[in-house]
Amino acid sequence: MAAIPALKVRLLSNDPLEVDHDDVIKRYQEYLEVATDPEMRIRVAHRMANLKLQQEERALDEETATDELSQQNVAVDKAFTLQAIRDYEALLQAYPDRADNDALLYQLAKAYSMAGQNQMTIATLEQLVGEFPRSDYYLESEFRLAQLLYAVGDYEASEATYQRLVNYGPEQNQYYVSAAYLKGWAVFKQDRLEDSLQAFTEFLDEQYPDNSSLANASGGDLDMLNDVLRIMAIMFDDLGDWEQIALFYDARGKRHYEYLIYDRLATLYYDKQYYKSGASTLRAFVLRYPNDILAPRYYERLIDGYSKARYPNLARKHKQIYNEMFGVGTGFWLSHDDAVRETLVKPLSTYIWDLAGFWHAWGQNAKKAKDKKERLAESQVWYKEYIRSFPAAEDTVKAHFLLAEVAFELRDYPLAKDHYEVVAYQYPQYEKASEAGYGAILAFNKYRPAKNDALAWRQATVASAMRFVQEFPQDERSGTVLVNTAEMLLKDKYYRQALTTSRLAWDVADQLPERYRYGAALVRGHAGFELGLYEEAESSLLQAQTYSKIKRKEKADIRDKVAASIYKQGELAKASGDFPTAVKHWRRLASVIPESDTRIIAEYDAATLLMESKDYDQAIEVLLAFREQYPQHKLTADIPSKLIVAYEDKGEWRMAAFELQNIWKNSTDAEHQRIACFQAAEYFEKAEDIDNAVVMYKRYAHSYKRPFDAAIEAHYKLDQIYAGLGDEEKRRFWLDKIITLHNKAGKDQxxxxxxxxxxxxxxxxxxxxxxxxxxxxxxxxxxxxxxxxxxxxxxxxxxxxxxxxxxxxxxxxxxxxxxxxxxxxxxxxxxxxxxxxxxxxxxxxxxxxxxxxxxxxxxxxxxxxxxxxxxxxxxxxxxxxxxxxxxxxxxxxxxxxxxxxxxxxxxxxx
Missing domain, CATH: 1.20.190 (Delta-Endotoxin; domain 1)
Structure with a gap:
């Protein structure tokens, strides 16, 4: 313990004398030799003891100064100190009941202290405070006594002494604050940690009742505050960990300065490189006071600690938690003013961007598809969060672009196109704006909407392509964008949109490479065909087939489609009632695409249409030519039936009968053969070709017993023909056959x-x-x-x-x-x-x-x-x-x- 500072003793006269100590002491000594007044002798003796003690103090001061300047040891004569002690002891022994003995005890205690006799100092001070509780020296003596007891390790007695000072109260007690502070230390030295924490808590409660007082602490007060917080942190650590802080103050009531204790305990852990403990301490405060204005700063410190300790996984984990606790729109964000929110912007933006970038990079490096998908999905979450949180930030456009890239890779095409379009058309000056516009088109083309949304989506696809061309006319991909879009729309069977887009592409065909001119023409042709625009389809496909690198099969397919377009034009003309034009289209197909199989159908349909229009002379001519040219074609089998109709209408029954004979001979359908046989007989009879009529009726009668009604009619026809011929004998035969046929018919009768x-x-x-x-x-x-x-x-x-x-x-x-x-x-x-x-x-x-x-x-x-x-x-x-x-x-x-x-x-x- 440091030497007790010099105090001024109250004497009858304190006027300074312009003499040195030795001279004064000598004179006082001379006075005593002659003085007879007991009171005066006591006072003079007291004064001499004080002077001797002052002389010793000055010698000590000179020694200190010399040490400071020259670092040389100066021998100090302790004689005066010892003499002062003897004088004080003599006075106290001679006059034990004097009212001012408190001053003598105080000075004696000082002398003992200067002489290094701590126990005597303690005993003297205990006597002083015990006998003179109202002494002017009481408070200082109690304080010095407590310090000496603490120094010799009597912490319990020291605590009691400090407690008396505290109990004295703060009024006119300059030692009140120090006593309360040192009492905590005395309790701490007894290993009574909770009691010590309680003592320090009471100290802080009284000295720092609010945050303002904490903020205004300076100088020695600030040092004392920091010391209290440091030792409290140590004690909470000794008790267990950061959780003890909450347990302690939950039992005693929360304190406004708890944040400082958490801070000091975290610092303690970090200084020892206990990073997880430090982080847990800071997190404990945040969880305990999640809405405290300091909660974000503590969490930032937690994250910084993990980063410095090279715990990247933990750092990322807590960056995410930080956003969940303090992010834009959270309860914390909404409950604080703009000033507080402004402090959150930088860490939030940094953390969210870090998380998005990490998951994005990690996802791109993944080897397994499942891992890739999961990681990119996580990066998508953080890009969205950044955009949501900081829509006006300078780098938000980059977040939009990267989010679009990730969404596209995850095949979330609607999301991709939305953010590509934001980049392209809301940030046209951004360096990747045109690339984003192109990406939006690709996203449009990749997506397969539900049926009820398909029309709107197709329209949006075309709109996006047109917007790209309009916004980025100098982009070398503007023309090819239209072609690619048209091709994809065609592939997805969005024919009207494909046609519209291919027309736009064809408008700039001169600027397109040959392959894309081919694509534009091809899409126009196919889409036009599907939409019934067969004339446009024909012309476009004929243009497409001029492509120099076209493959043989592709060219053949195109020519087939051209033939189909011509054929369809004939169909449209027919549907509108313009039969001559329809026949014209079908007949010209042979000259445009002579190798097409459609040509055969077209010629056949032309004949059929001539039949429908009752131009039987032409129809018969075409049908006979068709049969002659394609005798083995399957359609040829149907020609007799058409010729029959034509001959019937013209009344040429015999020719019709011969066609029916052909059907009877060549048809693979037994029923058709049967009907044709009977009808041929009828038509021969109608044409008065009796011989052929009899032949066909006999063939029918002999070949077909079923159906019964037709069979018996054939027999009857023969009876009638022979009746007309007057041939009774043959009549008898067929009449008898009629009777027999009926009798055997059973239920068919x-x-x-x-x-x-x-x-x-x-x-x-x-x-x-x-x-x-x-x-x-x-x-x-x-x-x-x-x-x-x-x-x-x-x-x-x-x-x-x-x-x-x-x-x-x-x-x-x-x-x-x-x-x-x-x-x-x-x-x-x-x-x-x-x-x-x-x-x-x-x-x-x-x-x-x-x-x-x-x-x-x-x-x-x-x-x-x-x-x-x-x-x-x-x-x-x-x-x-x-x-x-x-x-x-x-x-x-x-x-x-x-x-x-x-x-x-x-x-x-x-």
Whole structure:
């Protein structure tokens, strides 16, 4: 402990004397030899002791000064000090109860201190403060006592002494602040860390009640403040780590100066190169006071620490956290004024840019696609953040450009094009503006929008290309941009946009390299074709095929498309009703692209269109020429059907029949063959080519039993043809075939087949009836009767067959014919030739014999005719029933040959 400073002792007179100490002491000594007043003797003795102590202090001061100037040791005579101690002790012993002994004790303590007798100094000071608590020397003595106790290691006693000074209060106590400060140290020396922290906390609370007082600390106060903070940081570290600060003040209430403790503890760690601990300490403060104005600065210091320590991963991690805590738009940002925000701009911009650049570079160096994608996506996040945070910064344009580059690489084409366009058209003076404009077009072309957005996107694509050309007309890529855009639009089947763009490119075709002129023409051709602009497509494709480096296959494809364009022009003309123009286009195709397969179709369609327009003469000419030129072409197979129509319209039935014969012969479709066979027969018949008609009807009748209706009609046709020819024998054959066909038809039988079969049977019966009627009953009667009866039976069989088939039209006629056969035979018997040479009796007997033979025939005839007329009850009445009535009138005149009864009967039917 340093020597106690000299104090001025209060005496009766303090007037300075212009003499030295030795002289004064000598005079005081002379006075004592003669003085008798006890009080005066005490005062003089006291004064002499003080002078001797002052003399010692001066000697010590001279020694110090000499050390400072010459660094030489000066021997100091301690005699005066020891003599002063003896004098003070003698006085105190001689006068122990004097009221001013506090001054003697104070001086004695000083003398002991100067003599290096610390324990005696402590004892003397303890006596002084114990006996004289109101002494003017009390506060200083307490303070010196506390210092001496601290110096000798009695920290507990030192603490108690400092506490008494503190308890004394600050009023007129110049040692109050130092005592409070040193008390903390005394407690610290006892290893009572929390108590020491509490003591220092109380010191700081009282001495620095607000931030203003902390900021205004200077000189010794500032040194003391820094010392307190330093030792507090050490103690918190000894207690554990930075977390102890929060625990300590959570228990005792938060303090406004905690930030200084965190700062000193972090400094302590950083000085020891404990970088993570230092960072954790700073972070602990920020997390504890996230909205504190110092929080960003502490976090910046944390990041700087990691950077200096070469912990790049941790530095990046906390740059990200910094942005999350203090970035633009965060709670911290919004809760502070512009002045605070301004302090954040530089670190924020630096950190965000660093993060974006790191992830971008790392992503580009990645070897695995997955890693590349993830890293570039992270850089994208930070470029976006930079743009969001600092939209007006000078380097924001660069962030836009790099973000666009990253987005393009990640195939986020909408984002890429947005930021490319920002760079190109909001920062036209930027060195990469034109490159960005070009990148925007590429991004447009790469993206595949949803169907409902496709139209708008295509329009934006073209708009971007046009804007690029307008904004950067001197850019050598402006023309090729249009071509590339058009080609991509064509590839994506955005034909209208492709056509528009290729037209723009063609406007500057003279400035384009040949390859791009070719591309522009090709896109115009293909897009125009897809959009139905076939004339433009034809002309553009013909221009495209002149490209010098065109490949053979490409050229062939283009010529095919030209042929298709010409063909489509014909189709459009046809659709508009301009048939002559359509035929013209289709016919000219052969001269423009003679090698095209489309030519065949075009010629065929031209013939078809001529058919539709009913220009049959031309149509027939074209169709016949087509068949002759392309006999094996698949379309040739359809020519007969077209020729048939043409011939039909012209009434050339025989020519039509021959085409039907071709179909019957050559078609691979069995049904088509069948129909053609029947129709050919009909057309030959219509053309009165009977021979060919019979041939085709016979082929049909023999070849096609199904469908049944057509088969039986073919049989009937043959019957009718032979009827017309008067060929009874061939008629009999086909009539019989009709009946057989019907009888075997089963469920396919129809009213028509029933009618035709009944008719056939009836007609066959008629053939037999005519023969029957031609036979007269002559002698010998038995032979002629037998012959006639046989013919009658043949006729009966056919008529009966007609009745059994069940067609009403031939039921009544056949019934009538059957009745008549019986009646006629009866009449024939009665009127037959008589044998010659009979007398009257023989003639009468012969007559009776004939009547006996004729009677059953009449009865049979009556019964059959009655059956026929009986059908009137079913509502049926025709000429054959009427004739049956007439026959009954002859057979039964009494019943049926009565006009009044007939009228009545007819009336009944009605």
């Amino acid at each position: 129809s009213d028509r087949s029933r009618y035709l079969a009944a008719k056939a049977a009836y007609d066959l019966g008629e053939f037999e009836r005519v023969r029957y009627e031609s036979v007269a009953l002559t002698l010998p009667l038995d032979k002629s009767v037998t012959r006639k009866n046989n013919l009658m039976q043949a006729a009966l069989k056919r008529y009966t067959q007609a009745v059994q088939i069940g067609s009403l039209e031939y039921t009544t006629s056949s019934t009538f014919r059957i009745g008549e056969l019986y009646r006629q035979l009866s009449v024939a018997l009665m009127t037959s030739e008589r044998p010659a040479g009979m007398d009257e009796v023989e003639e009468e007997e012969y007559q009776f014999l004939l009547e006996d033979q004729a009677f059953p025939l009449d009865e049979a005839a009556i019964e059959i005719h009655q059956t026929n007329v009986g059908r009137t009850y079913d509502g049926l009445y025709d000429q054959w029933i009427k004739q049956s009535y007439r026959s009954l009138g002859k057979l039964m005149p009494g019943q049926y040959d009565k006009p009044e009864k007939v009228v009545t009967y007819v009336d009944q039917i009605r």
